[in-house]
Amino acid sequence: MDDALAPKRLAAGVVPRPQPRELRARLQQLRERADAIMNLTYRDFANTPHVPPFVWVGDGCSVAAGYVPCSGLFCPGCVGHGFGCRSFGVKYGLRLGGARVTKSWIDGRFRGEMGRICGGRYNYRLSHLACLSAAQVYCGAVQFGGDSAFF
Structure with a gap:
């Protein structure tokens, strides 16, 4: 836009479009905010303010709910994983990084948080191992069956 005409266009209600460089910078800032949110523990994630433009709605462990043991226990991990996918x-959502490497990172974060949930819940070795086994089922499901919710 010509600098001499800019005031007249703004007065007439014509808003200049962001330039590609500005759009890339905004996208990078948004990606950095989303990365920071995804790197929170499930407890900190649960206390994060739901600010736009991120998509915060979720159904927890949608596929597994009611069918696989521990769906309630693992719900915080599932919510964080869903946030990452959206x-x-x-x-769906913002499309901040739809590559395979990004989905693998999100699935890895999910695996880590599932382990954290088990570690925070069970003190006895056998119970902890049973929880980790159940967590592996969830992790396998999102890794091998979750492509349709991401790509």
């Missing part, structure tokens, strides 16, 4: 994936 914010980074190409099927």
